[in-house]
Amino acid sequence: MVQDIVAGAFCCVGTFFFLVGTTGLIRMPDVFSRLHPSTKCDTLGACSLIVGMAVYSGWSWELLKLIIIACFVLLSSATCGHAIGRSALRGDIKCWRRKNGVEDGHGT
Amino acid sequence: MGGGYAFSRRLLLCIILFAFWIALTATLALYDLVLGAVCSAFVAVLTVALLGRALDPRITPMVLLRLPWFLLRLIWEIIKANYDVAKIILHPRLPIDPEIVEYRTYLPGDLPRTVFSDSITLTPGTVTVELEEDLLKIHCLCPYHQEGLAGLERMVAWLFGVKRHG
Numbered sequence: 001m002v003q004d005i006v007a008g009a010f011c012c013v014g015t016f017f018f019l020v021g022t023t024g025l026i027r028m029p030d031v032f033s034r035l036h037p038s039t040k041c042d043t044l045g046a047c048s049l050i051v052g053m054a055v056y057s058g059w060s061w062e063l064l065k066l067i068i069i070a071c072f073v074l075l076s077s078a079t080c081g082h083a084i085g086r087s088a089l090r091g092d093i094k095c096w097r098r099k100n101g102v103e104d105g106h107g108t
Numbered sequence: 109m110g111g112g113y114a115f116s117r118r119l120l121l122c123i124i125l126f127a128f129w130i131a132l133t134a135t136l137a138l139y140d141l142v143l144g145a146v147c148s149a150f151v152a153v154l155t156v157a158l159l160g161r162a163l164d165p166r167i168t169p170m171v172l173l174r175l176p177w178f179l180l181r182l183i184w185e186i187i188k189a190n191y192d193v194a195k196i197i198l199h200p201r202l203p204i205d206p207e208i209v210e211y212r213t214y215l216p217g218d219l220p221r222t223v224f225s226d227s228i229t230l231t232p233g234t235v236t237v238e239l240e241e242d243l244l245k246i247h248c249l250c251p252y253h254q255e256g257l258a259g260l261e262r263m264v265a266w267l268f269g270v271k272r273h274g
Binding site for chain 1: 131189194197198247
């Protein structure tokens with residue numbers, strides 16, 4: 001019972017961060033700032049879901065596998081974010097600045 | 109590849125592979141353990157034979173022992189980061205002032221630098237967009253997000269047992 005509630009709570013937190021990450025993806029002004037919600041909130045979202053599943057599965061071998069999955073999620077998310085940012089930088093996309101105001105940062 | 113050099117490296121690789129095997133097979137039955145040990149030993153020997161080296165020389169038992177503590181601290185940073193970034197995203201006015209800053213790291217070698225830049229990407233409002241030698245270009249969502257960089261660098265230095273000189 002308590003286990004179910006804790007597991008459910010972690011899954012709710014994970015879903016919330018996925019929601020926030022997606023919102024950020026839509027709201028942010030340029031490629032670089034879009035990387036932030038997608039690499040961060042989605043990482044914690046996925047990790048919270050995994051923790052929720054770990055609590056739900058209890059003290060078993062699944063726990064180890066879930067930890068390994070979490071490690072791979074963290075690694076691949078960081079690497080992907082870096083790869084996208086790097087190609088954007090090399091593709092001469094300008095970084096959106098607050099001062100420029102209207103500039104939309106699409107490399108114009 | 110001298111016979112003496114690689115034995116301890118081979119053994120370390122073998123132990124890591126064996127631990128991974130146990131995690132994946134999820135049993136402690138004798139048959140699986142023996143099979144896993146044989147397979148990991150075989151893969152370790154083959155890796156050294158093919159690549160000439162077993163692991164990055166910076167991966168030592170000490171680094172592996174420190175890794176869980178490092179990961180815990182990193183996860184704590186990630187949680188703080190997420191709370192912060194989520195607050196910014198949900199803020200009606202979207203209070204961001206992004207800029208790309210350059211940061212020179214004193215960490216030597218590819219592996220520590222890679223770990224450092226990955227950790228930066230995972231923590232508050234900072235994404236490493238370029239890494240060349242010791243120069244990192246980091247996209248910060250808000251100017252105050254740069255403040256965490258030095259602490260993160262110290263964490264990675266501790267993980268690899270790097271002393272700062274100069």
